[in-house]
Amino acid sequence: MATMAAAVLSIAACGSNRNRPKLAYEERPVELLYNTGFERLQSRRWNDAVDYFQEVERQHPYSEWSRRSILMQVYAFYQAGSYTDAIAAADRFIQLFPGSPSAAYAFYMKAVCNFEQIVDVGRDQAFSQAALAGLRDVIRRYPNSSYATDARVKIDMVNDQLAGKEMTIGRWYQRRNQPLAAINRYKAVIDDQAFQRTSHAPEALYRLTEVYLGLGLKEEATRNAAVLGFNYPGSPWYAEAYALLGEQGADRPETAPEAQRESWLRRIIPG
Template sequence: MRSSLPASKFRAGLVLATVAVSVLTIPACSGGAKRTRLAYEERPVEALYNTGYQRLNSRRWADAIDYFQEVERQHPYSEWSRRAILMQIYAYYQNNNYAEAISAADRFIQLFPGNPSAPYAFYMKALCNFEQITDVGRDQSYAQQALTGLRDVSRRYPGSSYATDAAVKINMVNDQLAGKEMAIGRYYQRAGQPLAAINRYKSVIDNQDYQRTSHTPEALYRLVEVNLTLGLRDEANRNGSVLGFNYPGSPWYAEAYALLSEEGQQLEVAPTGQRESWLRRIIPG
């Protein structure tokens, strides 16, 4: 996600360091900081690759990509070409060229599906989508693609460092998607469409992946609110009881308890937490 970009970039660099890459000591090619397309000139593969690697270490991502592409073009069936694709994935990613990084990862997976570095390519595909996730007020297609990719990494490479990091990010993406459902539900509730709001809140409660997110207590509280609006006191009381049983210390339960008490309903479990401020209830988070 955008907010985790710097740390993720750092982690991606650490991950890349685990990919076996041999580098020969060759003087760097001269050239200024301004990027120019490389003219075709047949050169030793080691010279091309290592110049690209030096550009990578200098954080000249676009220049590095040019040299690694030249390795592929001039020596497409060599071991250097395989390494060059991996380096392009990383350089594109660092340069925020996510679509190009995904394309390079797809190319590596297609050409070398059984290679020991294939997990890195799968992981980087998922990471590129993950870092393009936007706030819940916008389209969540990147979140869906990231979730698919991260699950794929976990399924293919269980027990790996990639799977470990994917598991953390899967929880974050699920929280994001649940947050999107809540945002839509609150919109429908404010718009006087209680049935549509109920469907959104229930999707958070019924979805096993969303049940473990931070949005579940609020979803239960909102169901109490909406059901009371519809005059469905028994249903409101049931949702309040579920909220109290699972989250007795949540401020959302304190709110539900007070709301139901005002309506003459009595819940068995007394809240152990404090009520939310009115502003936080209107604008969660």
């Protein structure tokens, strides 16, 4: 125990990964370094764990232990909230071991790190776009893996976020009396197959009904309200659209026209 204690330099887990002190170099058995890092992981001492796994890489760069250590760094950085460092470690693994079965984990963690940084719809959605691209890449490369299964769930969540961004911009244009710009944003939600499955589709149809009525285009307003009523008959947005059409003296729709219903359903449920 005394020997091991002398070999270990305790490091505070707080502070920047780049500014905090590193392990003093001392040649040690690879098993000792790796196992100590793993113990730090189990103790949730993420930064300490990273130091030991990096030391494995530095002292034993061509070993199987080094390959494993890079993946452990990805995980430790992710748990510490150091997403940029986690992505860099994942990229390093992919570059060094592109054919490894564990590359699936590296690709997945890159996507998840971007996913975890998604911000509210009022701000730039660069992380949403990066997460979406990464998750799709996981599905394309490893379609039958458990990572792909989770990626599909996360893609639905990202699409809901991006559709929400379109709605936020559309409402902004609508409030500022720029109806054509608003229509383009709302149409983006109902015309995109991915967005049609999100929680924002009913409101997009309602907003189109609202904007078209404001422009005096009652037929277009009725058509969108009909699609809304057919696909979301129990939605409060349909109740709002129905009442709005009545107030404006437009025909209140019972169902969507047959051709339009079929086209809409084919987009929502292919085949």
